[in-house]
Amino acid sequence: MRAAAERVRDHVLRTPLLPLEIGGVRLWAKPECLQTGGSFKLRGAANRLLQLSPEQRSRGVVAFSSGNHAQGVAIAARRLGIAATIVMPADAPAVKRSATLAAGARIVDYDRGSESREEIGARLARDSGAALVPSFDDVDIIEGQGSAGVEIGEQLQDVVGATPDKVLVCCGGGGLSAGIALALPEAEIVTVEPQGWDDMARSIDAGRPVPVPDDAPPTRCDALQTKLVSPLTLGALRDHGARGxxxxxxxxxxAMAWAARHLRLVVEPGGAVALAAALTGKAGPLSERSVVVLSGGNVDPVVYADILKGHSGTV
Structure with missing residues (x-):
């Protein structure tokens, strides 16, 4: 984990720890919404691509993502001179699609409801000889995301003289939460998901991957719409004793409106669920050693304006 953090050090931003107060308790936010590309995903993508051989780089990379991993891979690939193809749902937020194209990647659309992005990505990689870069089911990706946890440990030690006792992490496939769990073995890890899409929480309880049901409710948290977690991320979280x-x-x-008002930060729906758990008390007691990860800030401007308008008087 520390080797990955050192490897990506010059390729990602060291995002700050920001103080915040909830219920009279001072705690900390790790704003990965300020990361290059607008989310933590550049960490894992950079760690994965930096370890490709020259021959592998020449054949390009393929990834599948609703947007944040797409941008992370596209940015890392552009910096390293690697051609990138991204499989994205046709209904991905326009802001994420345009940013991925702007980073130089080629986009292949798919239907989120009837097609498998994994199958499409595997086929494209097989046909072209490109390296497949999963969004979370990969050791290098998990270790790269864990660099955020390494930073959290170092930064909290600097400001309060201790390591974290609790970290709240937004969770889709679990790459970020698994990486942080491995980087901070003494901290309690709480994964946070949208209601009805809490397959990691149910998988931890069951001890095996439990898929999201077919009748899952609609959610604005497009970044967290993973239908089945991997044994790799689940195993790391289960062994750590994480809960969801x-x-x-x-x-x-x-929570998005609260972050705008109190932290002056733009946070996307999927990046705000951990903050929502802190604000509602669902994550349990908090302390000055607690950290909330704001995992992304790529939200459609129209959607964001509508959310702020609807909650202007509630925070």
């Missing part, structure tokens, strides 16, 4: 909670759509929206 879920939050409602209105709680997530209120």
């Amino acid at each position: 909670v879920s939050v409602r759509e209105d709680e997530t929206a209120a």
